[in-house]
Structure formats: structure tokens, C-alpha cells
Amino acid sequence: MQDLDEFRQEVRQWLEANCPPSQRQPITPPEQYWGGRRGSFPSEDARIWFERMRDRGWIAPDWPTRYGGGGLSDRESRVIKQEMQRIRARTPLYGIGLWMLGPALLEYGNEAQKQRHIRAIINGESRWAQGYSEPGAGSDLASLQCRAQDMGDHFLVNGSKIWTTAADKCDWIFCLVRTNTEVKKQEGISFLLIDMDDPGISTTPIALISGESEFCQTFFDNVKVPKENLVGELNKGWSVAKALLVHERKLMAEMGSDSPRKVVAPNEAARKYLEFDNGRITDAQLRSDLVDYNMQMHAIALTHFRTFEEKASGVRSAAPLAMKYLGTEAEKTKSELLLAIMGSRGLGWEGEGFTTEELDTLRLWAMSKAMTIAGGSSEIQLNVIAKSVLELPQQAEK
Numbered sequence: 031m032q033d034l035d036e037f038r039q040e041v042r043q044w045l046e047a048n049c050p051p052s053q054r055q056p057i058t059p060p061e062q063y064w065g066g067r068r069g070s071f072p073s074e075d076a077r078i079w080f081e082r083m084r085d086r087g088w089i090a091p092d093w094p095t096r097y098g099g100g101g102l103s104d105r106e107s108r109v110i111k112q113e114m115q116r117i118r119a120r121t122p123l124y125g126i127g128l129w130m131l132g133p134a135l136l137e138y139g140n141e142a143q144k145q146r147h148i149r150a151i152i153n154g155e156s157r158w159a160q161g162y163s164e165p166g167a168g169s170d171l172a173s174l175q176c177r178a179q180d181m182g183d184h185f186l187v188n189g190s191k192i193w194t195t196a197a198d199k200c201d202w203i204f205c206l207v208r209t210n211t212e213v214k215k216q217e218g219i220s221f222l223l224i225d226m227d228d229p230g231i232s233t234t235p236i237a238l239i240s241g242e243s244e245f246c247q248t249f250f251d252n253v254k255v256p257k258e259n260l261v262g263e264l265n266k267g268w269s270v271a272k273a274l275l276v277h278e279r280k281l282m283a284e285m286g287s288d289s290p291r292k293v294v295a296p297n298e299a300a301r302k303y304l305e306f307d308n309g310r311i312t313d314a315q316l317r318s319d320l321v322d323y324n325m326q327m328h329a330i331a332l333t334h335f336r337t338f339e340e341k342a343s344g345v346r347s348a349a350p351l352a353m354k355y356l357g358t359e360a361e362k363t364k365s366e367l368l369l370a371i372m373g374s375r376g377l378g379w380e381g382e383g384f385t386t387e388e389l390d391t392l393r394l395w396a397m398s399k400a401m402t403i404a405g406g407s408s409e410i411q412l413n414v415i416a417k418s419v420l421e422l423p424q425q426a427e428k
């Protein structure tokens with residue numbers, strides 16, 4: 031393996047030469063590229079930046095080269111991420127195919143599935159939705175009812191999925207479906223890849239209080255799914271589902287620290303909006319809250335570093351299980367703190383008289399609450415920590 035410092039220099043030079051200046055700015059949602067058949071680049075520079083990163087193998091630096099990845103080690107991949115953050119380079123491609131499905135397929139998919147889907151994800155050719163939650167199965171995911179009947183050469187899928195983010199814009203959906211109703215609920219679930227263009231699939235957007243509509247309910251009405259789209263073994267989909275959730279929770283744990291949104295950092299906001307006396311923030315409560323927040327963030331950053339090093343060295347540790355909870359709750363604290371610091375300047379939703387950063391703060395505040403629910407709510411994460419990490423006794427059934 032190449033020396034890591036040398037590699038860092040190489041990465042730095044390459045990014046310097048290849049990342050367009052316009053792609054080194056904080057990003058807003060309309061400027062993100064999500065790929066897919068219906069996707070388009072928000073700008074010519076975004077296209078150039080994506081194509082250069084794709085050709086270099088750095089869209090998924092740690093995935094195998096035979097599927098279009100960079101074939102790099104965890105440590106080398108982290109160097110790329112750090113160097114991108116150093117120059118505030120934008121993420122060239124967003125998507126749950128890249129963040130969640132890809133890693134799970136690399137572990138559980140067969141060769142044909144990897145050949146078909148992994149490169150398409152990296153190339154931005156397919157955008158994926160997640161079909162886990164149902165109207166009666168969220169935290170208690172294993173209760174899901176969406177049914178896939180074995181019809182010999184295909185499965186027949188009937189039911190619905192809810193909170194499917196951007197399903198109306200996606201090309202494919204990975205779904206948890208019930209393939210056996212006679213056994214313990216976790217043992218009758220399978221993991222299917224379904225083309226959103228298949229006859230019988232429809233989506234209904236769910237209106238949100240913001241006026242936007244990020245979510246859909248997705249309906250399956252006698253949808254024929256080829257047998258080759260089953261990932262892993264029949265009725266063993268729960269293992270694939272859990273592996274994928276680990277990637278989802280890791281992503282969400284790191285979201286705050288990686289976010290290139292235009293929102294200001296609390297320390298910066300304090301300098302801009304608060305009164306100081308002799309170098310000290312005059313409001314004692316805010317001063318104390320800001321110190322608490324900074325200490326918490328420092329502890330989280332150190333724990334991220336520790337979990338990364340443990341993984342890279344092959345050490346199994348319980349810390350990653352706590353990171354989704356800690357990371358998303360810290361994001362919530364940050365947005366509350368920002369609003370407290372900014373006062374009425376942080377309360378604008380749209381219109382003139384506010385800076386983009388100020389308007390983004392309230393959006394971050396609303397989104398931070400959603401992040402403590404998506405991918406498993408904070409209460410569920412605490413249950414997982416209590417059971418799997420602390421090995422606390424479970425509450426007796428009444």
C-alpha cells in the first residue's frame with residue numbers, strides 16, 4: 031500500500047486540478063445531483079465534476095474496481111473525504127443506492143445483481159427508493175405485510191409502502207416483502223429489487239406542512255417481479271435488511287459533521303448575533319449551552335475517529351450502535367442552539383430581509399427532528415443500545 035501521506039498529496043493535487051471552483055461552495059438541495067433516468071445535472075460544472083470523479087473511481091472509492099469503484103482501503107477513502115471537506119468540495123452524486131443499497135448488495139447480492147446494479151449506481155444511471163416502512167410497520171418493521179407470492183418463475187407483489195422518499199423520481203425500489211406468513215415474523219421476510227416502471231406500481235405524494243412533498247406512499251398491485259431480483263435467500267431478507275440499516279444509520283450519524291449546507295456553525299453565529307463583554311458572551315445560559323455543545327461535538331468526533339480505526343483494524347466494537355442516536359440528537363441540539371442564538375433572525379421561512387443562512391436555519395431545525403426518526407427513531411436506538419450494548423434486562427411482558 032502506498033504511504034498515506036503521499037496518497038494525501040496526490041489526492042490534494044488532483045482535487046485542486048479537477049474540482050471546479052463553483053463546486054467548492056456550500057450546497058442547497060436544488061444544487062444536488064441524484065442521478066437516475068429522470069435526473070438532470072443542476073449545472074454544467076456539476077456534470078463535469080461528477081464525470082471526473084466517476085472516471086477517477088472516487089464516486090465510491092472503497093468499492094471494487096471491477097464494478098466501477100476505486101478499490102481503495104478504508105483509510106485511503108477517508109483521506110479523499112477529508113481532502114474534499116478541506117476544500118469544501120460538493121458531493122458529486124447523492125443517493126441511497128450509493129449510501130445504502132450498494133454496500134448491502136456487495137455483501138449479499140449475487141454476481142449478476144452486482145454486475146447489473148453496482149456500476150449503474152456509480153454511473154448515476156439508477157436512482158433508488160427504500161421500501162421498508164408500511165402504514166402498520168415502522169418501528170416494528172418486522173410486522174410488515176406487503177406480500178410477495180411465489181408464482182414459479184416470478185413473485186407477485188401486493189401491498190403498499192409508506193414514507194418512500196422520492197419514490198416518484200426513482201427508477202428502482204428495494205423492498206422488504208412477506209414471503210411466509212406461517213413462521214416467526216422475522217423469518218418470513220425477503221428482500222426484492224423492483225423496477226419502478228413495472229406495471230402495477232403507483233406512487234402518491236404525501237403533502238408536508240412545508241408545502242413540499244418529499245415522501246410518497248407506493249402501491250403494488252399484482253406487480254410481477256422476476257425471481258432473479260431476490261437478494262440473498264428466500265425468507266432470509268431480515269439479515270439483508272439489518273445490514274442495510276447499519277449503513278443507513280452510519281450515514282445519518284455522520285450527516286451533521288459532513289453537511290455542506292449553507293447553515294452557519296453555532297460558534298460563528300454567536301460571534302455574529304450575540305453580545306460580548308470583554309471577550310465573553312454576556313448571556314450566561316447561552317454561553318454555557320455553547321460550551322456544552324462544543325464539548326459534545328468534540329467527543330462525538332473523537333468517537334467517530336475511534337470507531338473508524340477499530341473497524342479498519344478489524345476490532346469489533348459496540349460504539350457504532352450508539353452513533354446514529356448521538357449524531358442525530360446532536361444535530362437537533364445544534365439547530366435549537368442556533369435558533370436561540372439568532373433570535374428572530376432565525377425564524378424566517380421565506381421572503382426578503384433574511385440571508386440564505388438564516389432561512390436555512392429553520393429548515394435545518396425541522397429536518398433535524400426528522401433525522402431522529404428516519405432509519406429508526408431515537409427511542410428505538412436507545413432500546414437497541416440497552417439490549418445489545420448494555421445487555422440490560424428487557425421489560426417483562428404485562
Ligand SMILES: Cc1cc2nc3c(=O)[nH]c(=O)nc-3n(C[C@H](O)[C@H](O)[C@H](O)COP(=O)(O)OP(=O)(O)OC[C@H]3O[C@@H](n4cnc5c(N)ncnc54)[C@H](O)[C@@H]3O)c2cc1C
Nearest residue numbers: 160161162163168169193194195400403404405406407409
Ligand atoms: C425523513 C424521513 C425519511 C424516511 N424515508 C423512508 C424511506 O425512504 N423508506 C422507508 O421505508 N421509510 C422511510 N421513513 C420512515 C421511517 O423509517 C419511520 O418513520 C420510522 O421507522 C418510525 O416509524 P413510524 O413513523 O411508523 O413511527 P412509529 O413506529 O409508529 O413510532 C411512533 C413513536 O413511538 C415510538 N416507539 C415505537 N415503538 C417503540 C418502542 N418499542 N419503544 C419506545 N418507543 C417506541 C417511536 O420512537 C416514535 O416516537 C422515513 C422517515 C423520515 C422521518
